[in-house]
Amino acid sequence: MKEKKVPMRMCVGCREMKPKGSLIRVVRSPEGQVSLDPVGKKPGRGAYVCRDVACLNRAIRQKQLERQLQAALSPETAEALRNTLTALQAEEAGPHE
Numbered sequence: 522m523k524e525k526k527v528p529m530r531m532c533v534g535c536r537e538m539k540p541k542g543s544l545i546r547v548v549r550s551p552e553g554q555v556s557l558d559p560v561g562k563k564p565g566r567g568a569y570v571c572r573d574v575a576c577l578n579r580a581i582r583q584k585q586l587e588r589q590l591q592a593a594l595s596p597e598t599a600e601a602l603r604n605t606l607t608a609l610q611a612e613e614a615g616p617h618e
């Protein structure tokens with residue numbers, strides 16, 4: 522049996538190690554803009570959270586996201602992150618096949 526090495530990352534919300542693919546990257550751009558990076562290719566400092574708004578909320582509330590990204594998170598940015606993740610989850614749960 523061949524076992525494929527899956528890169529693991531820690532969710533800053535629940536602090537569990539998970540396969541990178543089941544997490545979503547939050548990135549702080551060189552300009553200081555914090556946004557979600559579903560593809561994981563944006564330049565900048567990144568942090569990972571589960572694809573779960575509850576984890577994102579926890580990461581925001583506990584300031585883990587700010588600490589990881591070394592960026593201040595305004596309420597507007599936090600709200601935008603939540604909205605993007607919610608939309609992403611809805612999209613993934615949608616009738617694709």
Ligand SMILES: [Zn+2]
Pocket residue numbers: 532533534535536537570571576
């Ligand atoms: Zn999590």
